[in-house]
Amino acid sequence: MHEYKSTYNILTRPWENEVFESKMMDYPWKVAPPSKDWDYKREITIEDVDIWEVITERGNGLGIYAAWTPYAEFYMITTGWKPNSPTDRKIETFYGPGSQEKVYKRAAELDMPIATYKTWVDDQDIWKYKDKDNSIFSQHNN
Numbered sequence: 001m002h003e004y005k006s007t008y009n010i011l012t013r014p015w016e017n018e019v020f021e022s023k024m025m026d027y028p029w030k031v032a033p034p035s036k037d038w039d040y041k042r043e044i045t046i047e048d049v050d051i052w053e054v055i056t057e058r059g060n061g062l063g064i065y066a067a068w069t070p071y072a073e074f075y076m077i078t079t080g081w082k083p084n085s086p087t088d089r090k091i092e093t094f095y096g097p098g099s100q101e102k103v104y105k106r107a108a109e110l111d112m113p114i115a116t117y118k119t120w121v122d123d124q125d126i127w128k129y130k131d132k133d134n135s136i137f138s139q140h141n142n
Contacts, residue, residue, distance in 0.1 A: 003054040004033050004068055007046060010078065011089060014061070019051050038072035040128075043095060046076060055103075056112055061089045064107055064114060073128045075103045079110065097129060 004019040019033055033051050038044050044067065052065035061081045067074040073096055078089040094102045107114045121129055 002030055002032060004051050005054055005065070006051055007049055010052060010063065010065060010076075011046075011091075014089075018054070033069060035069045035071045038067070038070040038074070040072070044070070044072050044074045046091070046093065049074065049076075052076065055114055056107070058112060062110065062112060064103065064112060073097070073099055075099055077103065077106055077110070097127060100129060 006019055009016050009018065032053075035051070038048075048070065049067045049072075051069035053068045055064040055066055055075075057063040061078050063076075063078045065076045065078075067076075075094040077092045077094070079092060080090050082088040082090055092106065094106075104114060104116065
């Protein structure tokens with residue numbers, strides 16, 4: 001089952017539950033919170049994201065999250081707690097083309113391996129994902 005958390009639940013009250021509605025369990029398929037695409041008119045920030053999809057989480061403040069609402073090529077990695085603060089996490093963000101590869105590499109460095117899946121990306125959206133200089137993506141030409 002996919003898990004979603006608010007920015008508030010990740011950064012301020014991490015001991016609280018995920019974003020959840022009981023009706024999400026009424027279907028035999030994945031039901032996700034509503035989302036809309038980021039318009040890319042400016043660079044997105046953590047403050048712009050209301051809901052994150054949890055890619056993986058561990059104890060001690062470690063977690064990897066993908067922006068869900070709004071939906072964007074934006075990731076947040078929390079790498080532990082700041083000294084003397086039980087609720088203030090160390091945060092890294094990754095945005096735009098090539099960010100998936102960077103997050104994947106950082107996850108391996110943190111010993112938090114993450115699964116990868118093939119996903120279809122329309123030609124007009126490939127720029128959001130593909131780092132032209134170093135990419136795991138290939139473009140299909142008709």
